[in-house]
Amino acid sequence: MDTLTGSIAAALQLMLGADPMLLGIIGLSLRVSLVAVLIATVIGAPIGAAVAVGRFRGRRAAIVTMNGLMGLPPVVVGLLVYLLLSRAGPLGSLGLLFTPGAMIIAQAILITPIIAALTRQIVEDAWSEYRELLVSLRATPWQAARTLLWDTRYALSTVVLAGLGRAMAEVGAVMIVGGNIDGVTRVMTTTIALETSKGDLPLALALGLILILVVMLLNAAAFATREWAVRKYG
Amino acid sequence: MADAIIATPLLRVDNLGYASGATRIIGGVSFALNAGSRTVVLGANGAGKSVLMRLLHGLLPLASGRVEWFAPNGRPVVQAMVFQRAVMLRRSALANVLYALTLSHIPPTDHGARAFEALRRAGLEELAERPARVLSGGEQQRLALARAWAIRPDVLFLDEPTASLDPAATRDVETAILGIEQDGTKIVMTTHNLGQARRLADEILFVDEGTVTEHTPAAEFFRQPRSPEAAQFMEGELP
Numbered sequence: 001m002d003t004l005t006g007s008i009a010a011a012l013q014l015m016l017g018a019d020p021m022l023l024g025i026i027g028l029s030l031r032v033s034l035v036a037v038l039i040a041t042v043i044g045a046p047i048g049a050a051v052a053v054g055r056f057r058g059r060r061a062a063i064v065t066m067n068g069l070m071g072l073p074p075v076v077v078g079l080l081v082y083l084l085l086s087r088a089g090p091l092g093s094l095g096l097l098f099t100p101g102a103m104i105i106a107q108a109i110l111i112t113p114i115i116a117a118l119t120r121q122i123v124e125d126a127w128s129e130y131r132e133l134l135v136s137l138r139a140t141p142w143q144a145a146r147t148l149l150w151d152t153r154y155a156l157s158t159v160v161l162a163g164l165g166r167a168m169a170e171v172g173a174v175m176i177v178g179g180n181i182d183g184v185t186r187v188m189t190t191t192i193a194l195e196t197s198k199g200d201l202p203l204a205l206a207l208g209l210i211l212i213l214v215v216m217l218l219n220a221a222a223f224a225t226r227e228w229a230v231r232k233y234g
Numbered sequence: 235m236a237d238a239i240i241a242t243p244l245l246r247v248d249n250l251g252y253a254s255g256a257t258r259i260i261g262g263v264s265f266a267l268n269a270g271s272r273t274v275v276l277g278a279n280g281a282g283k284s285v286l287m288r289l290l291h292g293l294l295p296l297a298s299g300r301v302e303w304f305a306p307n308g309r310p311v312v313q314a315m316v317f318q319r320a321v322m323l324r325r326s327a328l329a330n331v332l333y334a335l336t337l338s339h340i341p342p343t344d345h346g347a348r349a350f351e352a353l354r355r356a357g358l359e360e361l362a363e364r365p366a367r368v369l370s371g372g373e374q375q376r377l378a379l380a381r382a383w384a385i386r387p388d389v390l391f392l393d394e395p396t397a398s399l400d401p402a403a404t405r406d407v408e409t410a411i412l413g414i415e416q417d418g419t420k421i422v423m424t425t426h427n428l429g430q431a432r433r434l435a436d437e438i439l440f441v442d443e444g445t446v447t448e449h450t451p452a453a454e455f456f457r458q459p460r461s462p463e464a465a466q467f468m469e470g471e472l473p
Contacts, residue, residue: 234367
């Protein structure tokens with residue numbers, strides 16, 4: 001109990017004092033996750049929309065695969081990216097291993113199926129509602145796709161926020177490919193893991209509290225966006 | 235030449251058929267419709283009225299037969315359709331009408347004026363900026379009519395447009411339909427409601443079990459239908 005209260009006090013001190021090391025770690029976490037989610041959205045959202053509207057052989061298999069990939073074990077993704085980027089690996093010459101770039105790649109791989117699968121669900125629901133109208137108005141497939149993405153933009157923004165929450169909280173993959181190097185690839189989750197094992201509980205706890213706060217804020221933002229859009233657009 | 239005076243139809247349907255799996259929904263349907271009148275497709279629930287409309291409008295693929303359109307002056311026939319449950323885009327009422335205009339043949343410079351005119355004639359100008367999906371059922375259906383109206387179609391299909399509306403909203407929708415017809419649009423509408431058919435029809439296309447049993451001027455149909463199926467339908471109607 002003493003350890004816990006003492007740690008919380010120290011954690012608050014770190015947070016209120018805007019400790020530079022703490023800020024650096026939080027900043028890197030945000031940077032890596034934001035870029036990874038941006039990449040995942042650019043790749044995943046069009047794939048999800050295409051699978052939602054398209055009628056092609058293997059569509060069911062594509063949906064099952066996308067849904068399955070949502071549960072990719074992060075450590076395994078970390079291991080695969082590690083093998084790809086390691087000196088002897090096929091992409092070793094890029095020299096990305098143990099850099100934030102490697103962490104972005106691993107997180108983007110983890111988040112893309114999530115964005116694609118959730119986008120597919122949202123766009124497909126909208127399509128089943130709009131299909132007859134859009135065909136009746138003689139919309140081309142391209143016009144139909146643009147309309148669906150525009151009309152579901154608020155629901156899709158919550159998908160992006162969900163992806164960001166997942167990326168921020170992820171530890172296994174970034175630990176392996178980033179190496180948890182102090183000041184270079186140390187993010188919130190990896191620091192918590194390391195400091196806990198070292199016994200520096202205040203820093204771990206401060207980061208843990210901030211991480212929970214960030215994830216809660218992201219989810220609250222997603223919820224509020226959806227509520228607002230439903231009130232405004234029905 | 236007497237033949238030259240006979241008007242070409244707007245639409246000719248020849249031996250139309252549609253099946254879902256092994257079940258025949260529509261079969262052996264042939265008829266022709268002229269421009270500029272109100273055709274009511276009458277029949278019981280499940281007779282195939284909605285499927286017939288969707289085949290004519292091109293929402294369903296034909297299993298057999300053909301649908302031929304004859305444009306008034308050589309340009310493609312402009313079609314529009316209003317559904318039983320109005321499909322509203324997640325935008326304002328005005329934006330819903332503008333959306334239909336942007337997909338149409340109408341030059342962009344006319345869109346604003348046309349959209350406002352359509353909303354005004356549907357009695358919706360006050361609600362132009364309101365999100366379409368929060369409007370009442372009757373308002374949504376009138377907005378669907380305004381959206382169809384704005385593109386000045388040669389033919390407007392309506393599939394049970396008042397089936398889920400109360401009497402007051404039904405009257406508003408029927409008034410709007412008459413207004414659209416006065417602008418020269420051919421009306422093709424399904425209903426299972428005899429009163430509505432009496433109020434709106436110039437001619438009746440009676441559908442029973444996936445076939446058209448008769449195609450009769452409305453006055454004659456309501457005096458005495460030609461087909462036994464239609465006679466039976468009329469007898470079964472509640473007062």
